[in-house]
Amino acid sequence: MVEIDNLPYTISIVLFTRYPDPGKVKTRLAWDIGDRLAAEINRIFMSKMLAILLRKMKGVNIIINYTGIDDTKAIIEGFDSALAEDIDQGIKSGILYFIKQPSISFGERIDAIAKKLGKVIIIGSDIPGITSDILSEAIEYINQEQAAIALTADNGYYLIALPYYRDVFTSINYGLENVAQQTYNLMQQNYSCVSILNPTLVDVDEISDLKSLGLMDLIEQKRVDISVIIPTLNEVDFIYETLATVIKQAATSSNIEILVIDGGSNDGTLQRVEKLKKDHPPILMQLLKVSSLGRAFQMNLGLRHSSGKYLIFCHADTLLPSEWDRKAISELEDENTKLAYFDLQFYPDHLGLKLVAWTVNHIRRSPYGDQVFCVRRDDFKEIEGFDYLCLLEDVTLFNDRINYKQCHRIPDHIITNGRKYSNQKGNHTYLSIFKNVIKNWGIMAGKKLLNLPANQLKKLFHDFSPEDELLEVPFQNKIYTFKYHFPEKLLHKLLIWKIIYYQKSMNQLIPEILKHCQGNDFFIDIGAKVGVVSCLLSMVLAKNRIKTDIIAFETVPFRHKLFQDNLSFYVGEMRNKIYIENVTLGNTESLDYFKVEGTSLDSIENKENKNTIEVKIIPLDEYELPNEKKISVIKIDFEVEQLEVLKGMKNTIKKHRPILIFQDSPPLMSNFLSKKNNIKDIVEFIKSLNYKVDNFNNINYVASPIIHKWSR
The missing domain is CATH 3.90.550.10 (Spore Coat Polysaccharide Biosynthesis Protein SpsA; Chain A)
Structure with a gap:
């Protein structure tokens, strides 16, 4: 809980902000202009807001609710001497306080300080359009015992004014794009009058936001x-x-x-x-x-x-x-x-x-x-x-x-x-x-x-013996390297086969998935193996500015670990969230057991063995999504027992109506050598859910919900 006592005024303005540490602030903006510049722009916006609060707002307490650093001295030292002097004077006069945010969820952080202060206006530091007039209007509403909210162009809000405390924060799903609407609805339930302030402003998250505000000169001023x-x-x-x-x-x-x-x-x-x-x-x-x-x-x-x-x-x-x-x-x-x-x-x-x-x-x-x-x-x-x-x-x-x-x-x-x-x-x-x-x-x-893979040449000429095998995947105009495990099958050991299969497969599969990702939704990767599809898709989503999060399921523990390693190699190229679950999807809840060491792809019967890992089997229908976003695409690998997986996600399919994509492993690996999948039974089951099935290349299938056109 935030400790603030004996404040001189009844109304407080809280500036929510983060210390401008390169690489940890404005990360989406940094994607285009680099860490240091993004941090500098954050510092400029924070300085501008502090100057307005200290020089133009009278009769209010000013609370800087910060995170990202322990020492407030480092924050103050980053400002010009005139502002630093104003800050020092504000602290001495008892109207300015620096309070570190507690390590709890975002909604809980806002709620904690709002609960302590009562009459409060909360604003962000990355909205260069906030003026003293907007803040004064919010104060007027509070004096009339009315609540107010001011919106951003991306369906969020940049100001919230509360005449007295009510929890309108902790139950909000901040992962969705309608945060402002959720908050406004909750405010209407808790306050007799809620007003929406003008104007709607732009919060700076992307370089396009700087362009729209005519602030690109800030980059040139601060750029080395x-x-x-x-x-x-x-x-x-x-x-x-x-x-x-x-x-x-x-x-x-x-x-x-x-x-x-x-x-x-x-x-x-x-x-x-x-x-x-x-x-x-x-x-x-x-x-x-x-x-x-x-x-x-x-x-x-x-x-x-x-x-x-x-x-x-x-x-x-x-x-x-x-x-x-x-x-x-x-x-x-x-x-x-x-x-x-x-x-x-x-x-x-x-x-x-x-x-x-x-x-x-x-x-x-x-x-x-x-x-x-x-x-x-x-x-x-x-x-x-x-x-x-x-x-x-x-x-x-x-x-x-x-x-x-x-x-x-x-x-x-x-x-x-x-x-x-x-x-x-x-x-x-x-x-x-x-x-x-x-x-x-x-x-x-x-x-x-x-055209031999670089990792094989390194093995041959540099006595290079990595703990894990490496796979090079040519995708679009680049080559990506992943930790991998090749089963003891002849075709997997042929270098040229790895190149031909993965280059052709990924350049067909990823674009097929991408065209169905809508943003503010989920892609589900079932049978994710070491994460090649999820990682490549995530990087393409980032390049196209599509905010689709990924949930990946991989049963085999050692492949789950390789996936985590591969994700760490490419995290700098990704902007969305990837949830990796070491879970088996099926039709009923039960347990699988795998050896702690080794690279076996098959579960074992002897669960009493001490050197085993327990892996849950659950239906997708029973899986709790991280938030309420729509599932747009589900990819299922042929290596899993697809019919059982489909039966366990029947309700999910009915609710979300996602595109279903069935990916084969390298031919002769699963579909032809395994008896797990009966294509005819799978197709019939999918059709029973009002889907149509097409073969979008030689080895992969896509199933789409049938949309009925009603005529008068």
């Missing part, structure tokens, strides 16, 4: 020129010098931000980065920790969180030349240049390494990632960054997204560590250099000529 993105993994020996060089060698270090994206270091790398931040406090720097299968995952996350006009992708063991920022910008100011890069130089100083560098600089057409890629952020965002590979993400960039003729070499050298050309003792010899050159040629030939 360059974001330097550095992926790290156990780089304790190199990262400090690399970061220090980025700062010291820049022509204008005040106009850059640095994003260090760490993939799970355990050698002191993170501590070295933190020391650099302390040694150079004026520098804008973010340290992000992510789950990763390779450098591409980290650099793509850096792209998503960056805010500079230009991006510099620099490896953790690479030293930039003098005035690197001026030279990179100079090249990229030419609109015909899509990517700029530096000449390559290795250390230590070895003749063999000099020959390798000369070959790269003067013979090879397209550059390597070692040479520091420099791009315009908007251009790179448009091509969606690197392929999600564990290797060769720099090479595949030039396959069909950037023409090497649009790349321009900057006539200056970066210096990078030649450790990959050393022998097992860490020494550089002509033999070790020659062996590694041949190895690199082999990798390039395997990718360019045979």
